[in-house]
Amino acid sequence: MTDTSPRQILDALCAADSLVILGHEEPDGDCVASQLALAEFLSSRGKRVGVYSAGPFNRYEIRAYAGRFRPAIEADTLRRKPLAVLLDCSSPKRTGSLAAQLAGLRTVVIDHHQPGPPGTPDADFGDLRLVDPAAPAAAYLVQLILESSGDPLGSELAELLLLGLCTDTGFFCHIPAGSTAAFEAAARLVAAGASPRAVHQGIYGGRSFAHRRLLGALLQRTERFHGGRVLFTYQSLADLRPLRDGPAGNDELYQLLRTVDGSDVLAFVRERRAGEYSVSLRSAPPVDVAAVARQFGGGGHRQAAGFTWTGTVHALRTLLIGRLAPQTE
Numbered sequence: 001m002t003d004t005s006p007r008q009i010l011d012a013l014c015a016a017d018s019l020v021i022l023g024h025e026e027p028d029g030d031c032v033a034s035q036l037a038l039a040e041f042l043s044s045r046g047k048r049v050g051v052y053s054a055g056p057f058n059r060y061e062i063r064a065y066a067g068r069f070r071p072a073i074e075a076d077t078l079r080r081k082p083l084a085v086l087l088d089c090s091s092p093k094r095t096g097s098l099a100a101q102l103a104g105l106r107t108v109v110i111d112h113h114q115p116g117p118p119g120t121p122d123a124d125f126g127d128l129r130l131v132d133p134a135a136p137a138a139a140y141l142v143q144l145i146l147e148s149s150g151d152p153l154g155s156e157l158a159e160l161l162l163l164g165l166c167t168d169t170g171f172f173c174h175i176p177a178g179s180t181a182a183f184e185a186a187a188r189l190v191a192a193g194a195s196p197r198a199v200h201q202g203i204y205g206g207r208s209f210a211h212r213r214l215l216g217a218l219l220q221r222t223e224r225f226h227g228g229r230v231l232f233t234y235q236s237l238a239d240l241r242p243l244r245d246g247p248a249g250n251d252e253l254y255q256l257l258r259t260v261d262g263s264d265v266l267a268f269v270r271e272r273r274a275g276e277y278s279v280s281l282r283s284a285p286p287v288d289v290a291a292v293a294r295q296f297g298g299g300g301h302r303q304a305a306g307f308t309w310t311g312t313v314h315a316l317r318t319l320l321i322g323r324l325a326p327q328t329e
């Protein structure tokens, strides 16, 4: 899908003295892990490196890392004309409030999302691109880049990369037949000292009782459309008030609803601020929710995609359920 090799990317990164590493807003385990692993590797080679994210760091498995990210690139860093690296997304827009700061910087894009059609920003942006929609995670591409140096990965770096790989593959549950790459990559990470047990605990462990009750409420309010093939549920800001440990638990919700007999699309709407929502879509093959998300200005993968919505949940539900009909009936 790309004609740039991991080694060419490594050479470009190593040729720079100063680098800024950015990921998408509302980061997930893959985004955070890829950014931090690449930053650590480059710092250990004497580079000046900063990691940046518009946040918010809501997802449970990444909150421990939030303090290592800065929300904006500092003016003196920008004056050095750093090489920018865009991870787990392909267009400046996906970096949220950081987008304007990328203007005029030479940029390397490392991503595994399906690019939009030629001519759209996520298909064309960047001076050097390693974009492979067949890659299981951005962390997997970072692993190939670091491995191309020939240096062994330390256990900390390996565990970060395993966090990214496990987040995006649902702990290896979403991998189709014949795809051995994620397992081979995981084996190399475990050999380098990463602990699958620790990564699993980091992603799924430590939830409060209030979280589990919220999961119950989200299940209770799930509606079914198109003969039960489409499931729709939402979380409001008010739902999060009883939680002292922040919003989380989406993966468990997906796991429970994706496995409902007879359903092949799940839409989960989260209120981010009054009147503004993040919409997550999940589907069973062959339903392509990335195509639906693109109709709403978003994107993602065929089976996991998303977009943001401004308006009411009611209007969104009507429009989205309508758009989901032709594919699923």
Ligand code: AMP
Residues within 6 Å of the ligand: 024, 028, 088, 094, 113, 279, 280, 281, 297, 298, 299, 300, 301, 304, 305, 306, 307, 308
């Ligand atoms: P999420 O449901 O937030 O876990 O996202 C599922 C997938 O869709 C991820 O690969 C995201 O990068 C992608 N995605 C989510 N929201 C958007 C958006 N607004 N624009 C483009 N891609 C998105």
Ligand code: MN
Residues within 6 Å of the ligand: 024, 027, 028, 030, 031, 088
């Ligand atoms: Mn991501």
Ligand code: MN
Residues within 6 Å of the ligand: 030, 031, 088, 112, 137, 138, 168
């Ligand atoms: Mn990813």
